[in-house]
Amino acid sequence: MSRRLTEPPVRIDRSAPVPLTAQLVEALRAAMASGALRAGERLPSSRTLAVQLGVSRTVVTDAFQQLYAEGWLDGRHGSGTYVAEHEPLPRPPEPPEPEPPRAADPVLGRPSRQEVRGAGVADLRAGAPWVRDHDRAALRRAWRHAAELLPSDDPDPRGEPRLRALLAEHLRRTRGVRVGPENVLVTRGTGNGLDLVGAMFATGQGPFQGTASERSAARFRAGVEEPGYGKARTILAARGAEIVPCPVDDDGIRPADLPDDLALVYTTPAHQYPLGGRLPLPRRERLIAWARRTGAVVVEDDYDAEFRYDVAPLPALHGLDPERVVLLGTLSKTLDPDLGIGWIVAEPDLLSRLARVRADLSDRTSGPVQAATALLLERGDLDRHLRRMRLEYARRRAMVVEHLGPRIGGDTAGLHVLLPLPEDAVAPVIADAAEEGVLVEDTSRTSHGAPRVHGLVIGYGSVSRAELRRACEVLARAVARHTRS
Structure with a gap:
């Protein structure tokens, strides 16, 4: 079958900032993709097309070479240039009519x-939090200190030892939590900490989860306060948890209403979000008793417990049973949400599980951020x-x-x-x-x-x-x- 000569539907705009060769390549490519130039059709010679378009022959030959390389053209030197076999691309849908502008909502x-x-x-x-009244001199000093340190080639998934020791001391002073650096894992905030806990359960490495076969077969159920922190539901659900709403009242979560088949329950006992209740001691004790009886883990989010206006901050729930309670904390409300520093406090065995999960996920907290935070703590700037x-x-x-x-x-x-x-x-x-x-x-x-x-x-x-x-x-x-x- 003879292949006929075709006049390609292209035009060149000399006033455009796009080079002429690029314009020609794009025009020919678009014509072949849309089917305006069909497979087997012969293009004019480079000399003829250059005369038709009013450009130099070099522009056309360079464009042809590019399209040969992309597979759009076929042929041998001296026998003509042809459109190669290809499937025409579907025509893109017509864009919808633009809606009239509306006031921002x-x-x-x-x-x-x-x-x-x-x-x-x-x-x-x-x-x-309010971030416009920081001690800027202290912040500059902390960041200069961090910039002077050499980066680590093997960062500890638990965080820098110096910062973990300083955080343990900070928690002892501010929250009545008596732990050492072996109980602290440095995170990027409470969201990151909760995600690591969820990943631990999702991979069957959580404590008190039964046999290995049971851990690998079961989807874990996670209780979250209702109403409660929406991001906690999102984070745990993303790790495969079945979210179980757990009712709260003006005092906080109600242990008597918790089902017995939860792997963990997430709670905000110091300042329930959003109702603002403070979980009283008798109810805290009932929550711990429920966890011991069912084998569940209590995840305590201590997100803004440093700020109380009636009495001194209550001690953290973690102190009632360090083996059953995982404490999450953050400096995002105390200092700056952009800093990206938080912590998990747990018993060493559970913390080791979390560290292994974190290493498997290649998750880590920035070394310079840890160093800057450590100096703020060490010098008393944070206090x-x-x-x-x-x-x-x-x-x-x-x-x-x-x-x-x-x-x-x-x-x-x-x-x-x-x-x-x-x-x-x-x-x-x-x-x-x-x-x-x-x-x-x-x-x-x-x-x-x-x-x-x-x-x-x-x-x-x-x-x-x-x-x-x-x-x-x-x-x-x-x-x-x-x-x-």
Whole structure:
């Protein structure tokens, strides 16, 4: 079958910044991919095509060489240039008609805190500390120290020994946890720590899990407070856990309602998220008794226990039974969420299991970050910062109480409060606040299913006191407007 000569549907734009050869390659490639140039069709000679396009012959020969190399062209020197056999690519779908621009909805879009700050919005979402009043000289000193150290060629998955010893001493002073460096594994934060615990159970290396065959066959069940920390559900589910919602009340988790077949239960006893309850001692003892009876592990998230405004911080749950309780902590609320330093406290045997899992995952905490944190602890800079921030957050908490009054709960500790509202008032209050430049979230993100508790989770760490005062005034007006009855 003779192969006919075809005039290729290409054009060259001399005013474009793209080189002429690249333009020709792209045009010919697109024509062959779409089927406008079919397999077997003969192209004009390089001399003829150069005359047709008004370019030098070198432009055409270079383009042909590129397409030969890519397999689009076929033929031998002196016998002509042909389109090679290929399957035409399907035509891409037509792009949809662009929607008319809409006003940004910061509540639905959940923008980053940087975006919100740049838009001049007061961000009252929970979870962020105030980071603009650091001792900058101390931070610079810590980072200079870290930069002077040589990197390790074999980092310990448990973390740097010096930092582990300093963290053990820090926990003894601030949380009443009496442990040594052999009980501490340095993480990148509570999320990283919980993920390692989940990975340990997912790979059948968790403690008290029965025989090897039982461990390899069973999918582990993980209890998470309901309502509770949504990211904990996400992290454990990603490790294959079956998430079991465990009800809480104003005091925290209810041990009497826990099923007996859980491998672990995740709890926030120092400041329940989001209700703000503090687990009383009798209930703590019942939780430990349940864990001993069922063989479960209690994962204690101590996320903001350093900040209390009524009494001294309660000792960590870990002290009641170090063999059954794994303690997670972080400096993200105390110092800076961008620092990426946290810890797991557990008995040495369990910590060794976690270290093996971590090594298998090639997971580690930055060496320079560990070195900088160690210096902050060693020089007392972190303790001084913690004392300053306790006073700062106490003032902010008092401001929230002043404006929102007796409605709020969970205000005795931490960096957030709960503002309970009638279910039908939640959305209108959020919408009214958003119109006046205040971003706040409800309890829906804390629930496994339909929310059982309705209201707003108000964080007061990430805005200035002036912004917080204005935001509280906005919220107070909106709440009064929609809860008059």
